Amino acid sequence: MSAMRTLDASAVREAVERMVVEANCKAEPALTDAFTRCQAREEQKLSRSVLEKLTLNARLAAERMVPMCQDTGMAVFRVRLGQEVHITGGSLERAIQQGMARGYEEGYLRKSVVDDPLFSRENTRDNAPAIIYYELTEGDKLDITFAPKGFGSENMSAIAMLKPADGVEGVLDFVVDTVRRAGPNPCPPMVVGVGIGGTFDKCAQLAKFALTRPLGSRHSDGRYAALESELLERINALNIGPAGLGGHTTALAVHVETFPTHIAGLPVAVNICCHAYRHSHVVL
Ligand code: SF4
Structure with missing residues (x-):
């Protein structure tokens, strides 16, 4: 039987903190490439101008590490946990929730979550809770995908x-x-x-x-x-x-x-x- 690999919850928390800021500020190059490509085929000046501004917006966001949009979304995670990974020093759920909340605080990302959907609708003030989908996989890796979802x-x-x-x-x-x-x-x-x-x-x-x-x-x-x-x-x-x-x-x-x-x-x-x-x- 293979030995379990241990992974400390603090490493998860720190990685999540970084990845929520990065996702909100740094677009993948394919996005700006697509804006530029589409700009070339627009006939209307106005449509071209919007795409030009979106390219500039994405570039400035990445350079200055500021969010691409003021709505930094509800935090959604897809977590694939290898069955040979043992999380030590705290729970995986808490590490992700805390890393997300810290990232939103440190990265000056807007907190957009309300505690109760219908009645009180009070802002939770730390963007928690994140929505986390867990999957168990083979192997000894923890694979995390994050996507902030604007409404x-x-x-x-x-x-x-x-x-x-x-x-x-x-x-x-x-x-x-x-x-x-x-x-x-x-x-x-x-x-x-x-x-x-x-x-x-x-x-x-x-x-x-x-x-x-x-x-x-x-x-x-x-x-x-x-x-x-x-x-x-x-x-x-x-x-x-x-x-x-x-x-x-x-x-x-x-x-x-x-x-x-x-x-x-x-x-x-x-x-x-x-x-x-x-x-x-x-x-x-
Ligand atoms: S849908 Fe929301 S997150 Fe997306 S650009 Fe519009 S305001 Fe921003």
Whole structure:
């Protein structure tokens, strides 16, 4: 039997503290590259100007280590814990929650979480709690992905329990219609996360995780990669455009994630991310 690898909770806390600041301030180069590429194909001066300002915004945020957007979001983590890792010196959950809260404090990131969703709605003042999805994996590594989720775009998300007979056209129509109804609200150009399959809850999670993929990465199955392209084309024909002012760049990418489902169902979820496409990843 192989020995367990020990990992101190303080190392997790420190890594999380760094990664929440980094995600909010430093865009992946693919994002600014996409702004520049899309700028070249816009005919309207206004659309080009919005993309130019978004590029400048992302560059200044990274240089000055200030957030790309004032809405630094609700903290979402995907944690993959190797079954041969033993966390010492405290609980993994507490380490992540504390690291997140410290990062939001030290990085001057806005605290956006309320304690009770319906009645008191008082700000918790440290952005806690983070939403953490745990998965047990093989091996001796702890793999953490972080994505802050702003609610201008989160509020535009939707899910449909389609019938299997609705097929590809049903999926295309639902996703494109969700983006059409969202209009300018999710701060376009957006990145569209699509979950297909699983159950009601699993499908929503797939759509969320789709938004942690490198920008513009493709589904490994060619049929779904083609679906991503078709969706992007239809979405960009909606003429919502950068900042909702019209143009060809309504979305920068569509990421589809899939999972087996029940014989009687075809769940589809759409989780939208704004132009502040933010995430960070660490392996400990
Ligand atoms: S949707 Fe995105 S860009 Fe718009 S305010 Fe929220 S976090 Fe900022």
